[in-house]
Every structure is written in C-alpha cells, then in structure tokens.
Amino acid sequence: MQYLVLAPPVLPPSEPPSGAFALAAGLAGHGREVALLDLSLAFFERVFGSSKMASSAARELAYLRSTIGYEPGRHRTATGLLHKSLSDWGGDHPGWRLTLMDIEGPALAHDPVGLAKAMAKGSSPFAGLWEEVLDPLLDANRQAQVLVSLAYLSQVPATIELIAHLRHRGRRFFVGGSLPTSLAATGHGLEVLQSVLGPLELGDGSTLLDPGERLLDKLAYPHVIPPSAYFTSRPIVPVPLSTGCPWSRCLFCPDRGAPYTAVPMGAIENLLSTIPSEVLARHPVLHLTDSALPPQQLEGLLPLCEPSGLSFYGFARPTKALLRNDLVERAALAGCLMLQLGVESGSASLLARYEKGIDPAEARQVVRRAAQSGIRTYLYMLFGLPAETGEDRHATLDLLVQEADHVDFLNLSLFNLPRFCELAERAHEHDIRTGDYPMTGGIRLYTPFVTSHGNPRREARQFLAAHFRTHPKIRAAVLRTPRWLRPAHLGLMKLPGRSNLC
Ligand code: SF4
Known part of the structure; x- marks a missing residue:
C-alpha cells in the first residue's frame, strides 16, 4: 500500500x-x-x-x-x-x-x-x-x-x-x-x-500526483477498510460531479469567484464501474457532494445510474435549469431519491439583493415538480439576513405553507456572516456593523454583526419560535426531519407519494 x-x-x-x-x-x-x-x-x-x-x-x-x-x-x-x-x-x-x-x-x-x-x-x-x-x-x-x-x-x-x-x-x-x-x-x-x-x-x-495531474480527473472506488458497517441500511458512496460552484455569485459566499471545475464524466463512469460487487449487491446510494449540482453534470450522470440501478441524492439550486427538458422528472426515473434544495427565502427582493440568482416562483415550481415525480424534497431555508424584514419572513412562511404538500424535510438555519466574503467587505454599503467574538487568537470562520435596525438573527429566531415549530402546515415537515444522521437517511425515508425503496 x-x-x-x-x-x-x-x-x-x-x-x-x-x-x-x-x-x-x-x-x-x-x-x-x-x-x-x-x-x-x-x-x-x-x-x-x-x-x-x-x-x-x-x-x-x-x-x-x-x-x-x-x-x-x-x-x-x-x-x-x-x-x-x-x-x-x-x-x-x-x-x-x-x-x-x-x-x-x-x-x-x-x-x-x-x-x-x-x-x-x-x-x-x-x-x-x-x-x-x-x-x-x-x-x-x-x-x-x-x-x-x-x-x-x-x-x-x-x-x-x-x-x-x-x-x-x-x-x-x-x-x-x-x-x-x-x-x-x-x-x-x-x-x-x-x-x-x-x-x-x-x-x-x-x-x-505527477505535475499537471488533477486529483478528480480520474477516479476509482478505493479500498475501504471496514471497521464496521455504517449506521445506514444501504451503502452511501460520495461522488463529486464538480468542484467550486457553477453560480459562484452569492455576496455572502466565502467561495464566491472560486474556480468551478466539472469532473470528467469518464472519471465518474470509472468510479461507478469499480464499485465492488458486494457493495453493489446492497443497492448503494450516491451522495452527490457538489456545493450545487450543475444541471449539465446531472444530465451526464443519469444514463450512468439508470441501467445499474444506482440511486442518488444531492444539493441543487432550485432554478429553471432543473426544469428544462424535464430534467427533474428524468432524474426521478433514473433513481433520484431526494433533492436538497436551497430555496432560502420567499422574498424575491431579498434574494436579489444578495445576488442569490434564485427566484421564489421558480423555486416553488422545482419543489412541486420534484415532489410530484416522487423525489423527496429537503428545503434549506435561511433566516436573519442583514436586510431581512418582517415582510420577507412572512413571504417565506407563506411559500412553505402553500407548498406544504411538496415539502418533505426542512432545514431552518440562521444566517452567519462569513468573516471574509464580498458582503463583509462591503459591510457599510449594506448597513452592516461587524464585531468580534470575545475569544482572541483562535479559529474564526464567521463574524457577529448588527444593522441600524437591530439584530436580524435575534429577530429571526423569535419569528421561528413563534411561527414555525407550531404552524400546523409546517410542523409536519419539521417533525419529519430528524435531528441526526441527515441527509444520508432522509433519502431513505418511507413517505407517501415519494419513490419506493427496495
Ligand atoms: S450557490 Fe452556494 S456555493 Fe454557490 S455561490 Fe451561492 S452560496 Fe456559494
């Protein structure tokens, strides 16, 4: 070795x-x-x-x-x-x-x-x-x-x-x-x-590797030394279709502007074709590990999954690119068990302000069509952005209530401001005053902040406590979402109207 x-x-x-x-x-x-x-x-x-x-x-x-x-x-x-x-x-x-x-x-x-x-x-x-x-x-x-x-x-x-x-x-x-x-x-x-x-x-x-070689240009299933079986009923195989993010423009993303590289489909094909037979026999699920699934790469993956009976799940930006040529529906037929969807907010103006490139109306269509095709939907919602108003928060609540039948799992998170990102650099322009955590000399990825209107994270926390955990239409998705071992287990949940598991 x-x-x-x-x-x-x-x-x-x-x-x-x-x-x-x-x-x-x-x-x-x-x-x-x-x-x-x-x-x-x-x-x-x-x-x-x-x-x-x-x-x-x-x-x-x-x-x-x-x-x-x-x-x-x-x-x-x-x-x-x-x-x-x-x-x-x-x-x-x-x-x-x-x-x-x-x-x-x-x-x-x-x-x-x-x-x-x-x-x-x-x-x-x-x-x-x-x-x-x-x-x-x-x-x-x-x-x-x-x-x-x-x-x-x-x-x-x-x-x-x-x-x-x-x-x-x-x-x-x-x-x-x-x-x-x-x-x-x-x-x-x-x-x-x-x-x-x-x-x-x-x-x-x-x-x-040798000079000029890139790690992900060639992939094969490695020898995995099993100390025991993972706590999951089907083996999960992590698969990167790309590195970086195909969008790469969100103002608060620390990776904004980082290079995006698609992993060659030949490398993915080789990785999948070298999955050991004992793993294949247990119907493995591919965890697509991309920051945001590039639709073109997803297109390339589908013909590799369907014939071999491989299932998969991954994180995607809910944009119309997923709807073109019925990509969502074809993904479902090829074995997509779940899409983690970064819907983030119901407020179009808030998302535009931070250059998210997500339109809530489009995002709703993606959620609906994914669920109707049998794909489990796991929505990532973000609260407490610096400019978020009560109206924005209610728009998010409305979106989730209206799409409740199509929302299987929810991730409700509070915004953290990365220490180094475009938004932190342009803090004044966005009415943000940054501070620092009391500890000195340690590892810090985020920075505390307030705006002239107050503390958006605190307001968002109060809003979540008042409206989310108890709202009858949303509570079901909150309860369905386990606290531990997600997302690997969410794609394997038995839910009415979603794809069967074998
Ligand atoms: S979609 Fe995600 S990874 Fe891509 S730029 Fe936005 S925050 Fe960053």
Missing part, C-alpha cells in the same frame, strides 16, 4: 467522509495503491459496543442498519435513544460531550492551543482507539504514507491526539483537508491550527 487515508473522529457514522473518500478515490483513479480507514466509524463502534451501552444501542443500530425505508417516527425514536446513550456516555467522560455528529472537549475546538493544553491534562475518550484499530494496519503497511483528512472542527480534538500517536510511532504523515484549505482561503486561524498540528497541506491532494 502506498497511501493510507485516515478520517479522524468525530464525523456522522452514516456514510464515508466525502473529503477523505474523494482523496482516496482520486489516488486510486491515478493508479496509486490506497486504502481509506474511517476512524470515526471505529470510534462510534467502540462507544456503542461498550458493555454499558451495548444492549440498549444494539436494537436501534440494527434498525438503522437493516431497515429499507425508514419510518420517520421510528427513525426519530432510534436516533433519539442513541443520542440519549451518548449523553450517558458523557457521564463517564467528564468534560466531554458527544453527539452523532460532533464532540466537545474540555476547551473549544476553535481554540486548538487551549484544547491541546486541556487534553494533555486529562484522559481522552479516544484512548486506546489508535492502538486497537490503527496500529495493526500501520504495522502491516510500514511503507505506506499516512494522509490525515481534516474537514471539520469536530475532528480537531481527535486529530491532536492522532498525530501525537503517529509521531510517537515515528510515522511520516501529512495533515490536510477542507478545514485548513478553507481557513487559508477565507477564514482566520490557520497558523493557530498549525502551531498545534504542525504543517498543514492545502488543496485537494493533487500535489501527491
């Missing part, structure tokens, strides 16, 4: 981590011998397998791993009970709080220096994991270069400990991934993270 890609805990145990998988798939596509080990899944397996939790968790895990077509209420019970077990786990690990997607340690992950100091003083919940799961692999593959993929802040505590272990073992390793890459591009605190983790690699991993 030439490369061993490691994904440190904590990541949702429902699917392979997309960044680490893309790295491994790109290296495999370029003919490198590579294996991927999801240490996060191994960590959850240990947590739930501990004698205290085993009996209570086993039944719920069996449900999540084996049921084709989750029933929303039963799913809520299963994830709720697992979450409760994790709260109990916290009792045995003072200073730590674990959920199905995150971990908080004795100090904030935003403050890696403080976290490293605090962790050095106490015992860690990862103790023994590396020796048990990783060391046998390291011993068996002494020449393999170790690549640690760091995508989220939730992985920082374990990464601190993992690299200490690798150093102790005298292994050469590289740490990179989307967290350091985005901190370098648009965040603050890369140097703080580096002071704890050592040098960090930026970019997508193409530097591991």
Whole structure:
C-alpha cells in the first residue's frame, strides 16, 4: 500500500467522509495503491459496543442498519435513544460531550492551543482507539504514507491526539483537508491550527500526483477498510460531479469567484464501474457532494445510474435549469431519491439583493415538480439576513405553507456572516456593523454583526419560535426531519407519494 487515508473522529457514522473518500478515490483513479480507514466509524463502534451501552444501542443500530425505508417516527425514536446513550456516555467522560455528529472537549475546538493544553491534562475518550484499530494496519503497511483528512472542527480534538500517536510511532504523515484549505482561503486561524498540528497541506491532494495531474480527473472506488458497517441500511458512496460552484455569485459566499471545475464524466463512469460487487449487491446510494449540482453534470450522470440501478441524492439550486427538458422528472426515473434544495427565502427582493440568482416562483415550481415525480424534497431555508424584514419572513412562511404538500424535510438555519466574503467587505454599503467574538487568537470562520435596525438573527429566531415549530402546515415537515444522521437517511425515508425503496 502506498497511501493510507485516515478520517479522524468525530464525523456522522452514516456514510464515508466525502473529503477523505474523494482523496482516496482520486489516488486510486491515478493508479496509486490506497486504502481509506474511517476512524470515526471505529470510534462510534467502540462507544456503542461498550458493555454499558451495548444492549440498549444494539436494537436501534440494527434498525438503522437493516431497515429499507425508514419510518420517520421510528427513525426519530432510534436516533433519539442513541443520542440519549451518548449523553450517558458523557457521564463517564467528564468534560466531554458527544453527539452523532460532533464532540466537545474540555476547551473549544476553535481554540486548538487551549484544547491541546486541556487534553494533555486529562484522559481522552479516544484512548486506546489508535492502538486497537490503527496500529495493526500501520504495522502491516510500514511503507505506506499516512494522509490525515481534516474537514471539520469536530475532528480537531481527535486529530491532536492522532498525530501525537503517529509521531510517537515515528510515522511520516501529512495533515490536510477542507478545514485548513478553507481557513487559508477565507477564514482566520490557520497558523493557530498549525502551531498545534504542525504543517498543514492545502488543496485537494493533487500535489501527491505527477505535475499537471488533477486529483478528480480520474477516479476509482478505493479500498475501504471496514471497521464496521455504517449506521445506514444501504451503502452511501460520495461522488463529486464538480468542484467550486457553477453560480459562484452569492455576496455572502466565502467561495464566491472560486474556480468551478466539472469532473470528467469518464472519471465518474470509472468510479461507478469499480464499485465492488458486494457493495453493489446492497443497492448503494450516491451522495452527490457538489456545493450545487450543475444541471449539465446531472444530465451526464443519469444514463450512468439508470441501467445499474444506482440511486442518488444531492444539493441543487432550485432554478429553471432543473426544469428544462424535464430534467427533474428524468432524474426521478433514473433513481433520484431526494433533492436538497436551497430555496432560502420567499422574498424575491431579498434574494436579489444578495445576488442569490434564485427566484421564489421558480423555486416553488422545482419543489412541486420534484415532489410530484416522487423525489423527496429537503428545503434549506435561511433566516436573519442583514436586510431581512418582517415582510420577507412572512413571504417565506407563506411559500412553505402553500407548498406544504411538496415539502418533505426542512432545514431552518440562521444566517452567519462569513468573516471574509464580498458582503463583509462591503459591510457599510449594506448597513452592516461587524464585531468580534470575545475569544482572541483562535479559529474564526464567521463574524457577529448588527444593522441600524437591530439584530436580524435575534429577530429571526423569535419569528421561528413563534411561527414555525407550531404552524400546523409546517410542523409536519419539521417533525419529519430528524435531528441526526441527515441527509444520508432522509433519502431513505418511507413517505407517501415519494419513490419506493427496495
Ligand atoms: S450557490 Fe452556494 S456555493 Fe454557490 S455561490 Fe451561492 S452560496 Fe456559494
């Protein structure tokens, strides 16, 4: 083995981590011998397998791993009970709080220096994991270069400990991934993270290849070392159809203007054709990992999915490009289980102000036609934009009420202002006054803000509390949307009027 890609805990145990998988798939596509080990899944397996939790968790895990077509209420019970077990786990690990997607340690992950100091003083919940799961692999593959993929802040505590272990073992390793890459591009605190983790690699991993080669130009299904089965009834395969965003103009997007690149369809075809037969036999679902699915790339994917019976889901901008030539309907026939749709607001003027390129009337058509074709719809709504008024919020509420029969799941989020983006740069023009969080010297991706009218996030929070959780037409979608293990599980929910699952 030439490369061993490691994904440190904590990541949702429902699917392979997309960044680490893309790295491994790109290296495999370029003919490198590579294996991927999801240490996060191994960590959850240990947590739930501990004698205290085993009996209570086993039944719920069996449900999540084996049921084709989750029933929303039963799913809520299963994830709720697992979450409760994790709260109990916290009792045995003072200073730590674990959920199905995150971990908080004795100090904030935003403050890696403080976290490293605090962790050095106490015992860690990862103790023994590396020796048990990783060391046998390291011993068996002494020449393999170790690549640690760091995508989220939730992985920082374990990464601190993992690299200490690798150093102790005298292994050469590289740490990179989307967290350091985005901190370098648009965040603050890369140097703080580096002071704890050592040098960090930026970019997508193409530097591991020969000059001029690009990682995602050739893809193949990598060797995935299974510490256990994911907590999902069908295997999820992360597939990037593109990098960057085909729109790339939203004023508050930190990636505005970043280059967009379509992954060659030949690479996708090779990735799909190399899915191992034992994975294919379990009817895998492709998770299209694009920031926003490019309609042309989606067109290219459909003929690859239909004959092989592959299903898929992904995030798309709800624009008329999805309606042209019945793309939505054809996607449904080709196996699209769910579309995550960035509808964001019911106010056309608000969306135009931030150059979102979304028209609520068009977005409604996409939602309706997707649902009528049997595609589950998961709407992402954004509240608390600086210029949002009460009227705008009511327009959003009206949109959701009118489309209630076509809205399956809801993500209601409050706007965070990225620290570095066009909108932050033009704050005065947009009546925005930025501030700072009390902590100094740490990782910061966002900046607090107010406007001359007040605090839009606070107003939006009050509006959501007053209108959303209780509105009879919207409450059903809110209740249907589980708190944990989404979106991987949402495409696998059994819902009347939506596609059957087999
Ligand atoms: S659609 Fe999303 S990824 Fe694309 S520019 Fe807008 S916010 Fe950024």
